[in-house]
Amino acid sequence: MLIRQAVLRLASKRCITTVQRADYKLNSVALPSHATVFSMIQPTGCFHLGNYLGATRVWTDLCELKQPHQELIFGVADLHAITVPKPDGQMFRKFRHEAVASILAVGVDPEKASIIYQSAIPQHSELHWLLSTLASMGFLNRMTQWKSKSNIKQSGNGEYQVNDSDVGKVRLGLFSYPVLQAADILLYKSTHVPVGDDQSQHLELTRHLADKFNKTYKTNFFPKPITMLAQTKKVLSLGSPEKKMSKSDPNHDSAIFLNDEPKTIQKKIKKALTDSISDRFYYDPVQRPGVSNLINIVSGIQRKSIEDVVKDVSQFDNYKDFKDFVSEVIIEELRGPRTEFEKYINEPSYLHSVVESGMRKAKEKAAKNLDDIHKIMGF
Known part of the structure; x- marks a missing residue:
């Protein structure tokens, strides 16, 4: 319902829809000539079919269509990943490498897109803090991701039944991670963000924070990014089709991975x-x-x-x-x-070089934009 409502909404003053459903195969009219596209995926190891069809294959399509003045930034959201504790550092590092290998394996061209580690660019975290001073608890409380990841119960009509005891157990990082996601996107002044259906609510928050910053500081610095939804509907678990496909599913036969024989x-x-x-x-x-x-x-x-x-x-x-x-x-x-x-996956030095190259370009843009944000805010 939220997605259908968002598709009908128009960006104020510009009459541009804030959500667009990608065609089964993107064409050259999907993006304006100076678009900046940004998207990331959490490092859970080798991609499964849901990651591929719901997110990263669109990245490949965008690489094929990229024009000279367009910019593509794709990354590994390792800061988001630790909102659910990762006690095994060695395994987490392995998952990060596998995520980069998966991005390349599905056809993302590092000559056309910058591939980054979120945690290696400190401006993501700083902008998260700056935007958190504009984000209301009420808006964040309406987000559903932190509720689902905290295993809060749902009623028969799908509403979450949140009580004080539940909220008291929620970690701050998990609750505020939509603000970090907004910071990830706005840091590069992104115009288009390809995501799955379950992230559309977070893009509404991103647009809200962009608008609030612009109005608070009487500027037009942040564009309102358009949500690009993959054409494929959410890929569900093979063993429990009432929930989405996930690597963390205890039934190991419930997900299909890129490297499955x-x-x-x-x-x-x-x-x-x-x-x-x-x-x-x-x-x-x-x-x-x-x-x-x-x-x-x-x-x-x-x-x-x-x-x-x-x-x-x-x-x-x-x-x-x-x-x-x-x-x-x-x-x-x-x-x-x-x-x-x-x-x-057997060429770790190449994976490292791809990320280093991508981060050099991304860091330059992130540093410039955050410096401009500092000046606007009076720092």
């Missing part, structure tokens, strides 16, 4: 939770979430509409043929990324 993919799809209707396959996310999730995955990979995929799978009258088809589509799509990931 074909036999592993076939096994996971074969075990994917579906339902008792086995002679016809159609899209109904409420009554048939498991089947609908598999149809959505095929739709995302093939860049086809849900309706076209449903027509394709209507020929099947048993689960074996249907799941074999889904497995084949996934295996073919990940054949290249799997090979590339294995290559890059």
Whole structure:
């Protein structure tokens, strides 16, 4: 509902929609000639199918379309990652490297996009503090991510049931991390931000803080970034299709990763939770979430509409043929990324050089913009 409402809203005075749904394949009119695109992903190791279809494949499309005066900045959100404690530093460092390898493996071109570690650019953290002085507790309290990550219970209508005891256990970093996300985006004066559906609420906060800063200091410094939603709907867990695909799921067969071998993919799809209707396959996310999730995955990979995929799978009258088809589509799509990931993960010096190069360019822009922000605020 929030997304549909946001699509209808128009940016004040400019009549520009604040949210746009990316086409299955982006074209050259998707971005204005001087756009700055920014997006990051948390380092949870090798990407899974949800990371790929819901976020990073759009990055690859943008690289292919990049024009000379456009700027692309993609990164590893390692500061966001520690809002849920990471006690094993060595494993966390490994996950950061795997995230960079995954970014390259899906086809992001480091010659066209700057690839960064969020934590290595201190201006992110400083702008977080400056913006936090403008962010209201009421706005942050309406955010849903900190509630879901704190395992706060939901009622039957989807509303979170928050009590004082729940709030008392929430860590400050988790509660305020949407402000840090706003700082990440606004630091580079980003105009477009490709994200998944679950981050659209945070982009509303980003626009709110940009507007509040501009009005408070009587300036027009920050643009209001447009949310670019991936065309693929949220990819759900193969084992529990009521929640999204995640590496942290205790059921290791619930997620498909870029480096999964074909036999592993076939096994996971074969075990994917579906339902008792086995002679016809159609899209109904409420009554048939498991089947609908598999149809959505095929739709995302093939860049086809849900309706076209449903027509394709209507020929099947048993689960074996249907799941074999889904497995084949996934295996073919990940054949290249799997090979590339294995290559890059074994070249740590190259990964380091890619990030160092990307951060040199990003740091220069971050330093200049924060210096301008200091002057505006009177520091």
